[in-house]
Amino acid sequence: MPTYHYRCKNCSYDFTEQQSFTDDPITVCPKCGEEQVHKVYAAPSIEFKGHGFYRTDGASSKK
Template identity: 80%
Template sequence: MPTYHYRCKNCGYDFTEHQSFDDDPITVCPSCHEEQVRKVFSAVPIEFKGHGFYRTDSGSGKSSK
């Protein structure tokens, strides 16, 4: 089940929730009870493993220019 990060625009309260894809997003702050909660999106770390991700992994010594 995915974990979502939320932040209240009214009071600044940060929290995370485990929710199903089918669940509606949370809109009411559990701290101040205002309808000012929004999802916080952040970059997902990417880790490249294996061959073919670097110019030196190309197998043939020819340039494609």
Template identity: 75%
Template sequence: MPIYHYRCKKCGYDFTKEQSFSDDPIKVCPQCGAEQVHKVYAAVPITFKGSGFYRTDSHSSSK
């Protein structure tokens, strides 16, 4: 199951929650009780391995 990162806009409390894709998003802050919680999205790190990912890898060696 995916783990989601949430943050409260009112008190700034950060927390994570393991949830199913079908679960509703959390709306109430477990710290202060305010209904100002939103999901925090971050970039997913990726790694390219092998040839073909650089400009020098895609052209022929003869000129």
């Protein structure tokens, strides 16, 4: 199950929740009770290492 990061706009409370893809997003803050919660999106942490990820890796030089 994916883990989602949420932040309350009212009190700045940060929290994470494990939810199914079919679950509705959380909208009510568990700390202050206001309906000011939104998902926080971040870039995925992917790091490409090894052969085959660059144009010069394993390329034959036909001239």
